[in-house]
Amino acid sequence: MISLIGSPDSTLNTINATKRLARAITISQGQFSLLLACCNSVNKQQQLLSSLIQFSPVEINEILLPPSTETLYTTINDIVGDTKPSSLMIRGLESITAINQFIISTNLMRDEFPKKFQFPLVLWINDDILCNLIWLAPDLKDWAATTIRFDAPRHKVFEQQALIA
Secondary structure, X not given: OOOOOOOHHHHHHHHHHHHHHHHHHHHOOOOOEEEEEEOOOHHHHHHHHHHHHHXXXXXXXXXXXXXXXXXXXXXXXHHHOOOOOOOEEEEOHXXXXXXHHHXXXXXXXXXXXXXXXXXXXXXXXXXXXXXXXXXXOHHHHHHOOOOEEOXXXXXXXXXXXXXXX
């Protein structure tokens, strides 16, 4: 079986995706922008965030959501307050207990985000959350720029494994 993880192509794709995300954050300074970073591994997300800090000339702030988080807007507002960070990374969505309700409430509040948050907002998601966004909050998903992928979608990995077997 051939592993796609750790291959030269995989590493190059990861570097290019990191640069694209850094560029999107830089371009969006001073205005609200919703960016979706898709990575299926929580450990890899943390590594990518460290790499991103190296590539980005912009200060990157991070919020790690606890499993009990109910709303994104209120959580950000409570933590950020009146400060205006250069950019904000939101991680931990995969651990939220009531993720469907969280996504629905975020979609309902989507018009408030640009009014209050004049900075790029990066949501770190996995394939499951991306599917939930598409089904439960298509308006919110449409607001985001193209999803930046840091690994192959799960179905592509399974297809590749089936071809090799």
